[in-house]
Amino acid sequence: MIKLAKLNNRPEIFHSIQGExxxxxKPSVFIRLSLCNLYCKWCDTDYTWNWQGTPYPHNNDAIPGYQKFEKDEMMAVLGDEEIAGIVDDYNCKNLVITGGEPLVQQKSLISLLRLLRDNERGYHIEYETNGTFIPLPEVDALSHQYNVSIKLSNSGVSYEDRIEPEAIAWFAASPKSNFKFVVDTEQDMEEVQAIINKYNISNDVVYLMPQGSSVESLRQKQNWIVEVCKQYNYNYSDRMHIHIWGAKRGI
Ligand code: SF4
Structure with missing residues (x-):
């Protein structure tokens, strides 16, 4: 059984385009799992982990009326066949398993992945991961792509929690990985460069993406980030879904 995020009383599985x-x-079906091992203060899927009673501060604390989430209300527990059945209805071959942190539940994912990789289905499977868990061999054998977003100090997460050297080294050595860094200020680049250099990550698999959940906040940062990308041959990634739909969920 797998714990998914819940939206409008339904498991959060939706057909959209990959925005990052x-x-x-790319048209993709997103399977949003619940639970995360980190606690980024700007996380825009805080309903997957910021449970009532936990001590983590979040930028949304400043919004009048914002409250941490009731775990049982925000989680749907589904079996493999049920999830595969929902996914099959969309007629779209690119699956993005996201969260939260999807690899928190990687043991439970193995049987679902086997079902989804069945020859008749033939899905392409990518993950949005924070790079703190090494995929199990069974998971890796059934997966195509890791979009690894190692968190920087701008996340508010402690260094010990967000940097797992063995996991980063594993992803850096995998041809399936690309690295997406969420950058807020030019000072963040020192941390990004240090990670890239330490783990010998090739510049052409690095994506720099502005931090922000509004068009205005993305635009404020895009020019200097583009210049850094030009200088180092990194890729620039926008957050296209914000431009199209704003910070809306499940689209
Ligand atoms: S790792 Fe991702 S899902 Fe987890 S708290 Fe950070 S931004 Fe949110």
Missing amino acids: GKNLG
């Missing part, structure tokens, strides 16, 4: 990173613009 390497496959930006």
